[in-house]
Amino acid sequence: MKQVQRFLLIIALLFLVTSGIFAADINGEVKTFGSYTFGTGNFEYGSSLQLTYNPSLSSEYYLMVDTTLKYQSDDNYSPIRINELYLQGVATPSEDIDFKLGYLHLTWGASDAFSPVDNLNPRPFSQSISGDALDEKIPVLALNAEWYMNPTWSMEFVYQPEFCSNFTPDYVEQLFFGNQLAPLLGVNPQTMQIQIEKESPDVDFAQPIWGIRARGKVGSIDTAFSFLKGYYLSAFPYQTDITLNTDGSSSVLAKMGYPEKSVLGAEFQGEIPGIAGVTFRADFALFIPEQWSNQIATHSPDGTTSFTTVDVFDEMYWKASVGADYTAEDNTYYNLIYLLGTPYEEGKDVSSYLFLRLEKPSPDNKWKPFLNSILSLEDGSMINIIGTDYKPKDNWTVTFSYSVSSGPATSMLSMAGDTLSLNVKHVF
């Protein structure tokens, strides 16, 4: 009850604050959301206020301040967030160069979903599978400069002197790690006491994360080729000590780090010849990780210790997102994407999915029913989300959806459960 009161109070405060802002040259949005998961009975809710201020300092320089104040009942990354804070230069220091310097969201890739070349920003954890939640990113301190070499081609550089990892709550990390270890040890993951220590990579001005991306056209196809030298944004274990106790329980101390990786990327978007109205978007990424293995020491109750080595990364691998979208004459929108790997899968865990989005706006555009489906081609599990956007008036959107998951109990998709969600958004 206390939580609900606090939630309502925050909503009221957000609306009070925003009503005074309408007159200023600030844009933003107020959002409130709630979802109920059947089975677990989990009710997740929250609200946020995002404010964006993008004044020009001169004809060549601009400032971007984009912040969010967010309350959510579970797993909030931070109640006050800087989404972006940067200085932007246009046609400076030379006519052919644009740049941004500061805390940035850098988006690479042509694909509409889970682009494998979009590896620069870490992400906050979310149990929600809504588009808004999946689009959230944590900014990185970086210089991003683009040199327009000629009317067709440009070269983009990213220099990032600070490492920032994905945000995953401790209990989620322990849960995932426990589920990975349990089959190896033949123990119940719920009886494991897990402690995780993480070590960040040495990234600084002399040893930055960096990337380069050439963008242009090959024939009528928009194309980009990229290379990124950086680190995985999620931690992987390199040393694990397991102590098995006589009562069947076990305690685990895991040391984790962030393996180095190089990513070669290629992006394409254009029209499919002979099929009018269809736009294809395809991203391919070749991941070249450093050799990474987990040394596992298991201490048995009888005093013996056994050692095992599990290779986490021992070879390069591909990820891809290949899709096409089409709007029919009755304004129905179709988007079908083949995914090889999601942002949560790396190395040997990469698997195949099909993603489908359908939208059918009403003639007056007030209603937009939609269907989102993701199907694992590996184990047949799937999530189907059916819902609708409703626009009662300009700048207001109400989204109501119901998601159903199915498949083997151990699959990632089936673990999402069946969820009812309601989002209300006002943009100003």
Place this chain on the structure above:
Amino acid sequence: MYSIDDSENPQNRAFIFRFLSPAEVKNVTMLSTKDGDEIYLFMPAFKKVRRIAGSSKKEKFAGTNFSFGDFSGGYSKDDYEASLASEDDQNYVLDLKPNDPDTDYSKLIMTVDKEKFYFKKIEFIDLNGNHWKVLEVQEVQEEEDGTITILKMTFQDLKDNTRSYMEMGSVEKDIELPKNFFSVRTIQRPEL
């Protein structure tokens, strides 16, 4: 909105269109080049430029009754076979039969002002011969050289019973634009 019109070479036609309101589409910017064959949308929220199929010019744009093609194509004499259907003291009425076999329209009926020579109204007839859409010009501005600039127009969809309204705040002509202005680079800028 910035546009370049080259009647000698329609492939040079291009325009950039940026929404200033409502807030939910503020700064969404469209670039159309090569006479509408290549269309790009920049959506600030997604921080990337998205290609739209040039051949999907029939799609409605941003919830309006205007299609991408209505913004990008103009009504070039090269795109239609024109014949005079009737005339009165003030207007010519032309039948325009599209040359493009993939069009949604069997013909357009264009009412042209006899004195100032601009279209006042276009009726769009669907492939079954029914009236589908009507574009009506409400206000124009006559330039010193005699050319006409449309300032206000409505576009009505008779099947959906919906109507969109477009108004130009001000119009400047022959302005000098930077080299390669009609480009993907430009539409990503905070100010055009």
